[in-house]
Amino acid sequence: MRVDEAKKLIGDLSFATEVNEKANEILFGLADDYVLDDERIDKLTALIDLEIEMAQIEADACEQTSQAMGDFLKEVDTASEKAAVEIDQLTENVINQGKQKLQQTIGEETVVK
Amino acid sequence: MTEAPPQVNRPNIWERMKTSVSSGWEKFTGALGRGRDRVQDFAVEARAFVGAGVQGIRDRAEAVIGEVKGDFDGGVKQTLRNLGETVSVAGKSLWERVKTIGERVKDKVEGVKTRCQELGVGPGLVSKFRDGIDRVRQLPADISVLRAQKEDEKIAAMDKTAVALNPDNEEEYEVLRRFSRVYPQMNERCTQLQNRAQKLYQRVETARKAKHDLENERADARKVKKLADEASKAKYKAATTLSAA
16 A cells, blocks of 8 residues: 555544554655555554544443433333323322212212201 | 412423423323312312302312312322332432443553553543543433432432422422433433444444555555565576576
8 A cells, every 4th residue: 555545544534633643653754655564554554453442442332321321211201101191090080089079978968958 | 280380580390391301201291280280170160069058068078179189199299209219210220330331441441541552652542532431421420310329318319209399399399400401411412422322333434444455455465566576486487497498
C-alpha cells in the first residue's frame, strides 16, 4: 500500500486525535508514492486494532446498559398497566358496594317508617 | 373528578404525567382519574337520591359516601405501594446490572491503557476513553431517587411513592415530580445509548474492513515480491546455464 492510500484509509477511519497523531508519526516524511514496508503496516494495523478494541468496549457497554434500562422501563410500564387494571377493578367494587349500602340504608329506613 | 394540584405557580404535573410518560403510566393515571371522578359522581348521586329526606337518612348516606371514599383511597394507596415496590426492586436490579457492566469494563480499560503505552499513543486517549465509559455508567443515575439500599429506606421510599399522588404536601409533590421526570429521561437516554452503540459497532466494522484491506495489500505485495524474486532467480539460473554451456 502506498503512503497516499494509507493516509486516505486512516482519514476515513476518523481515529481519535491521539491515535491519529501516532499514525501520522508513522507516515511522517515519506513520499506519497512510497510503498509501505511490513514494519509500518504492522504499526498501523496495531493502531487499528486499538481503535477496534476501544469502540467495541464502549459499544458493548452502551448496548448492555441500554438493554438494562429498557428492561427496567418495561417492568415499570407493565407494573403501571397492572396497577391501572387494579384501580379500575377497585373503583368498580367500591362503587357497587356503596350502591348496595345506600339501597340497604334507604330500605331499612323505609321499614322503620 | 381528577384532583389536580391547586397551587397556581406549579406546572400542571397531573396533566404532564398523563401525556409524557409510558403508556402504562398513562393508563394508570387515567384509571386513577376515572376512579376519582366516579367516586365524586357517586357522592353527588347519593346526595341527590336521598334528597331532602329525613336527617337520619342523610346522615347514613353521608356515612356511606365517606366509606366509599375511604375504601377507594385505601385501595389506591395499596396499589401504589405495590407499584412503588416493583419500581424499587426493578431499579435496584438495574443498578446492579450497570454496576456489573462497569466492573467488567474496568479491566478492559486497563488493557487499553497497556496497549496505548506499548504503541506510544498519548495518555490523553485513555482518560478520554475512561470518561466516555463513566458517562455510560452514570446514565441511569436518576433512578437513585427510586432505589434504596437499606430496608428502612426502601419502605420509606415506597411510602412516599404510595402517597405521592397527594399534591398537597411539598415533599410528596417533589417525589411525584421526580417520578414524572425519571421515565421520559430514562427512555430518552436509553434511545441515546442504543444510537451510540449502533454508531460504535459501525465504526468497528469500518475499522475491521480497513485492517483487512491493509493486510490484503501486504499479502499481495508479498506475492508480487515473491514472484519477482522467483523470476529473478530463474533469470539468473538461465543466464548461469547459458554461460556454462
